[in-house]
Amino acid sequence: MKKNILYILSILIIPAIVITGCKKKEKDDDHNHSDLTGTNAMRMEFTHKVGAQLLALTTGNYTNANGDQYTVSRFRYYLSNFRFRKTDGTYYTVPSDVNTDFGYFLIDEDNAASKNISIPNIPAGDYDAVEFLIGIDSLRNTSGAQTGTLDPANGMFWSWNSGYIFMMFEGNSPQSTAASNALIFHAGGFKEPSNNIKKVTLTFNGSKAMVRNNISPEIHFIVDVSEIFSNPNTINFATLNTAHMPMACMPIAENYADMIRVDHVHND
Amino acid sequence: MNRLIKSLGWLLIPAVFSACSVDPDLSPAPLPEEKIEFVIPQGFPQPVYNFTGNPLTTDGFKLGRKLFHDPLLSRDNSTSCESCHQQFASFAHLDHPVSHGIDNQFGTRNSPSLFNLIWHPSFMWDGGINHIEVQPIAPITNPIEMDESLGNVINKLRNHPQYPALFKKAFGSDSITTQLMLRAFAQFMGMMNSYRSKYDKYIRGEAELTLQENSGLNIFRAKCESCHKEPLFSDFSFRNNGLDDVFPSDSGRAHITSLPEDIGKFKVPSLRNVSVSRPYMHDGRLQTLSQCIDHYRFHVKPSPTLDPLLVNGITLSESEKQDLLQFLNTLTDYEFINDPRFKPN
Numbered sequence: 001m002k003k004n005i006l007y008i009l010s011i012l013i014i015p016a017i018v019i020t021g022c023k024k025k026e027k028d029d030d031h032n033h034s035d036l037t038g039t040n041a042m043r044m045e046f047t048h049k050v051g052a053q054l055l056a057l058t059t060g061n062y063t064n065a066n067g068d069q070y071t072v073s074r075f076r077y078y079l080s081n082f083r084f085r086k087t088d089g090t091y092y093t094v095p096s097d098v099n100t101d102f103g104y105f106l107i108d109e110d111n112a113a114s115k116n117i118s119i120p121n122i123p124a125g126d127y128d129a130v131e132f133l134i135g136i137d138s139l140r141n142t143s144g145a146q147t148g149t150l151d152p153a154n155g156m157f158w159s160w161n162s163g164y165i166f167m168m169f170e171g172n173s174p175q176s177t178a179a180s181n182a183l184i185f186h187a188g189g190f191k192e193p194s195n196n197i198k199k200v201t202l203t204f205n206g207s208k209a210m211v212r213n214n215i216s217p218e219i220h221f222i223v224d225v226s227e228i229f230s231n232p233n234t235i236n237f238a239t240l241n242t243a244h245m246p247m248a249c250m251p252i253a254e255n256y257a258d259m260i261r262v263d264h265v266h267n268d
Numbered sequence: 269m270n271r272l273i274k275s276l277g278w279l280l281i282p283a284v285f286s287a288c289s290v291d292p293d294l295s296p297a298p299l300p301e302e303k304i305e306f307v308i309p310q311g312f313p314q315p316v317y318n319f320t321g322n323p324l325t326t327d328g329f330k331l332g333r334k335l336f337h338d339p340l341l342s343r344d345n346s347t348s349c350e351s352c353h354q355q356f357a358s359f360a361h362l363d364h365p366v367s368h369g370i371d372n373q374f375g376t377r378n379s380p381s382l383f384n385l386i387w388h389p390s391f392m393w394d395g396g397i398n399h400i401e402v403q404p405i406a407p408i409t410n411p412i413e414m415d416e417s418l419g420n421v422i423n424k425l426r427n428h429p430q431y432p433a434l435f436k437k438a439f440g441s442d443s444i445t446t447q448l449m450l451r452a453f454a455q456f457m458g459m460m461n462s463y464r465s466k467y468d469k470y471i472r473g474e475a476e477l478t479l480q481e482n483s484g485l486n487i488f489r490a491k492c493e494s495c496h497k498e499p500l501f502s503d504f505s506f507r508n509n510g511l512d513d514v515f516p517s518d519s520g521r522a523h524i525t526s527l528p529e530d531i532g533k534f535k536v537p538s539l540r541n542v543s544v545s546r547p548y549m550h551d552g553r554l555q556t557l558s559q560c561i562d563h564y565r566f567h568v569k570p571s572p573t574l575d576p577l578l579v580n581g582i583t584l585s586e587s588e589k590q591d592l593l594q595f596l597n598t599l600t601d602y603e604f605i606n607d608p609r610f611k612p613n
Contacts, residue, residue, distance in 0.1 A: 098321070099321070141398070142398050142399060143399070144321075144322075144399040144400070144401030144402055144450070144454070145399075145401040145402060145446060145447040145449075145450035145451055145454075146447060147445055147446070147447040151418075151445065151446050151447065152402065152405055152418055152446055153417070153418035153419045153422060153446045157402075157405070159397075159402075159405040159406040159408075159409050159410070160392075160396050160397070160406055160410075161396040161397075161523075161524050162396065162397045162398040162399060162402050163398070193527075194526065245526060246526070247525075247526035248526070
């Protein structure tokens with residue numbers, strides 16, 4: 001009985017697959033012709049979590065890998081220098097122009113709009129991975145007064161030691177020995193030996209972001225704040241609770257290098 | 269001869285009067301020195317900052333000048349850049365060992381004289397600031413200097429009766445941003461250049477040095493030049509010049525790099541205009557140039573990061589010291605410290 005059903009089904013389905021498959025291929029070829037000349041935006045959404053929980057500023061209570069409890073009052077970071085990998089292995093590099101902030105993003109938990117970003121003019125094609133920096137490249141750290149997301153008035157710039165703060169985490173922990181039990185991690189630094197720019201490469205877990213004239217894919221990222229305090233360095237808030245110089249931030253930066261992961265991709 | 273001068277003087281006095289009796293209702297014709305253009309002084313190297321991306325204009329310069337002199341940039345509208353950078357002191361703070369900022373607070377370092385900034389690869393005694401355009405952010409936001417946020421400064425400028433029009437004139441847009449404010453600053457500060465001292469005129473063949481000054485120049489070249497390199501009179505490196513043997517309160521360059529080999533190192537200051545910009549050293553501890561020279565002769569303290577060139581101090585006889593002091597006076601650029609273009613408008 002089962003066999004019969006399978007047999008019938010296969011008779012029905014195989015030609016259907018082949019036919020629609022062929023049709024699809026024709027359709028794709030048609031599309032490719034126009035698609036490859038088109039562009040669309042790549043949209044990216046960032047969801048901030050602490051382990052499995054959603055990040056809640058000031059109200060959320062969390063525990064780090066060392067067993068220290070903490071709350072979060074501020075969480076911001078810069079992303080820049082995006083490159084998208086096509087399935088053929090070539091890359092599309094998002095251009096930059098030193099006169100604008102195009103391609104430089106300041107993501108801020110306290111600013112919902114900042115967690116949805118969009119990069120226009122991505123050539124049509126199938127993409128399977130993304131590369132970017134957590135931080136700001138050395139050129140923009142040494143190019144003088146900038147604007148938009150790179151405006152020093154955004155509070156992510158060190159006035160006394162020129163350069164951007166790449167990741168700003170502020171909060172409290174009863175284990176912190178700093179004044180008011182504060183946790184203050186302002187991580188930046190673009191020069192060796194304390195270069196805290198972290199290059200991140202993430203595949204889309206086998207999915208594709210299919211940029212078409214009429215498709216602007218959206219990549220959903222999860223940013224896990226708990227990663228700032230673990231892997232490879234387990235942070236003990238009794239001994240490391242404030243860091244706002246490039247070298248002092250290195251353990252934190254080594255940790256935040258893997259705080260971002262791709263959750264899923266939409267093509268709609 | 270004296271009589272001739274006297275009679276010429278009498279002839280000139282009416283000219284002075286007529287110059288003063290301009291009808292105040294008529295806007296005065298721009299003075300010729302208001303025309304702002306940058307030319308690399310003869311014998312100077314290419315500057316680090318050459319106004320690429322921030323084209324120098326007279327209106328941009330004048331806007332920068334107004335900002336430089338405006339206490340509006342401080343939290344309580346009390347303190348301007350000029351408060352600690354006075355033109356007559358070559359834009360240092362005369363007789364203030366350390367900067368004297370808002371609420372009568374004192375900083376930890378001697379506010380440096382300002383000139384030839386576009387040749388500097390970095391700023392501040394510790395070199396922490398890497399670009400002339402971002403330099404003003406530090407004193408504006410420092411709690412013991414001007415203690416104001418950039419956001420507030422921009423809001424004050426936007427709501428000011430004059431600034432929006434001045435930004436429009438300078439940059440073609442009355443939308444005031446941090447970037448444009450900082451670019452205006454850079455245009456003004458980038459034009460604060462000193463290259464008309466007696467020394468410069470001597471180098472250009474336009475003036476003679478006295479025998480003593482000339483001897484001082486030779487001594488300078490033999491004993492001081494390796495750090496205070498002509499024509500800018502600094503090599504802009506960071507060195508420990510032996511003022512101390514421990515550095516508990518100010519580690520200098522190490523504050524920026526966190527490297528033990530940089531502890532106690534500070535940026536070599538230019539010696540131009542040094543006679544008019546006392547006191548001396550990063551913390552203003554020395555009051556006279558004589559004391560500075562004697563520091564190198566007698567008081568250099570050893571420490572692990574002491575500059576190798578100073579391990580044995582600098583040997584100078586008393587008469588060599590006097591000649592050197594005479595030479596240092598030739599580095600005063602009176603045209604610079606009196607230049608009307610740098611005065612508040």
